[in-house]
Amino acid sequence: MRAAVLIAALVACPAAADEDIADQYPGSPLYSKPVEVIPHVWSAIGATAPPTYENSGHNNNLSFIVTGDGVVVVNGGAAYILAEALHKEIRAVTDEPVRLVIDENGQGHAMLGNSYWAEQGVPILAHVDAATEIEAHGHEILESMKRYNRDKAEGTFVALPTETFEEARAIEMGGFRIQVLHLGPAHGPGDIQVWLPEQSLVIAGDMAFHERMPPIFADTIVKDWIETWDTGFEALNATYVIPGHGHPTNMDQVRRYTRDYLVFLRERIAEHLDAGGDLAGAYYVDQSPYAHLDTFDELATKNAGRVFEQMEWE
Numbered sequence: 050m051r052a053a054v055l056i057a058a059l060v061a062c063p064a065a066a067d068e069d070i071a072d073q074y075p076g077s078p079l080y081s082k083p084v085e086v087i088p089h090v091w092s093a094i095g096a097t098a099p100p101t102y103e104n105s106g107h108n109n110n111l112s113f114i115v116t117g118d119g120v121v122v123v124n125g126g127a128a129y130i131l132a133e134a135l136h137k138e139i140r141a142v143t144d145e146p147v148r149l150v151i152d153e154n155g156q157g158h159a160m161l162g163n164s165y166w167a168e169q170g171v172p173i174l175a176h177v178d179a180a181t182e183i184e185a186h187g188h189e190i191l192e193s194m195k196r197y198n199r200d201k202a203e204g205t206f207v208a209l210p211t212e213t214f215e216e217a218r219a220i221e222m223g224g225f226r227i228q229v230l231h232l233g234p235a236h237g238p239g240d241i242q243v244w245l246p247e248q249s250l251v252i253a254g255d256m257a258f259h260e261r262m263p264p265i266f267a268d269t270i271v272k273d274w275i276e277t278w279d280t281g282f283e284a285l286n287a288t289y290v291i292p293g294h295g296h297p298t299n300m301d302q303v304r305r306y307t308r309d310y311l312v313f314l315r316e317r318i319a320e321h322l323d324a325g326g327d328l329a330g331a332y333y334v335d336q337s338p339y340a341h342l343d344t345f346d347e348l349a350t351k352n353a354g355r356v357f358e359q360m361e362w363e
C-alpha cells in the first residue's frame with residue numbers, strides 16, 4: 050500500500066513546462082550565448098530545466114574569466130560538444146589561450162566536457178571529493194548522459210581532473226586574483242565556489258540556485274548545506290552572484306530561492322513529523338510558495354521525501 054502511494058507520488062508529475070522554453074541559441078549546441086556579467090567575466094546561462102536532447106545537457110552555467118594573461122573556464126559542461134562550442138565563443142572575444150578549467154563538482158554537467166579540454170592539453174582543477182566521485186561514478190554518469198544526448202554525446206569520455214585541492218586554491222592570472230574555495234558540504238560532493246574578491250563576484254556552483262528549484266539528491270545533507278551557507282557563503286558578502294543555475298543575480302535573490310527554500314522545507318517536514326506524519330504524507334507537504342520555480346513539478350515531492358528521510362533520524 051505504502052509503495053503504491055509512493056510510486057503514485059513520483060509519477061504524478063506532469064510534463065515539465067520549463068522544457069517548453071525554446072533554445073536561445075539555435076546554431077550552437079549551447080542553450081544560450083555567453084553574456085559579459087561584469088567586465089571580463091562571462092557566462093553562458095543554461096536552461097533551468099532537466100537535461101534533454103534539445104538543450105544538449107546545457108542546463109547549468111558555463112562561465113569564463115578573461116584575465117589578460119589567459120582564460121579560466123568554470124565547468125567542463127555536460128558533453129564534449131558543449132566545451133567545444135564554449136571554446137568557439139571564447140575565441141570570438143579574446144586571443145588569450147585557455148589556461149585552466151575548473152569543475153564546480155563531480156556532476157555530469159560540470160565534468161563530462163573535460164574530455165574536450167583534456168584533448169587541448171588544458172589543466173583541469175576540481176575538489177578532491179569531486180575527483181573521487183568522477184573516478185567512482187564517471188562511467189555511469191557518462192552512460193546516463195548518452196541516453197538523452199544520443200548522437201550529441203559523440204566524442205565525450207571521462208577525463209579526470211589533473212589537479213585537486215581540499216580547502217582553497219589561490220590563482221593569480223593577468224589582472225585577476227581568483228580564489229577557488231570549498232566552503233563546506235552543500236549540494237553534493239566536492240562543490241566549489243570561485244571567488245573574485247576584488248570584483249566581489251562569486252561563481253557559486255551548486256551552492257546557489259536561481260529561477261529553478263534546487264534538487265536534493267540522496268547525498269545532499271540539507272542541514273549541512275544551510276550551515277555552510279550561513280557560516281561560509283554569506284561571509285563572502287558578494288555583490289554579484291553567478292549561481293550554478295539561473296541568471297546572474299545577487300545574494301538576496303539566491304538566498305531567497307536556495308537557503309530560504311531549504312529552511313522552509315525543513316520547517317514543513319518538522320511540522321509533519323510533529324503531527325506523527327509518515328513518508329507517504331511527507332511528499333505532499335505544502336510547497337506552494339515555490340510552485341512558480343522551474344523544475345518544481347519534477348523535484349518538489351522528491352525533495353520533501355529526501356528531507357523527511359534525513360530528519361526522521363535527527
Ligand SMILES: [Zn+2]
Nearest residue numbers: 109156255293
Ligand atoms: Zn548543477
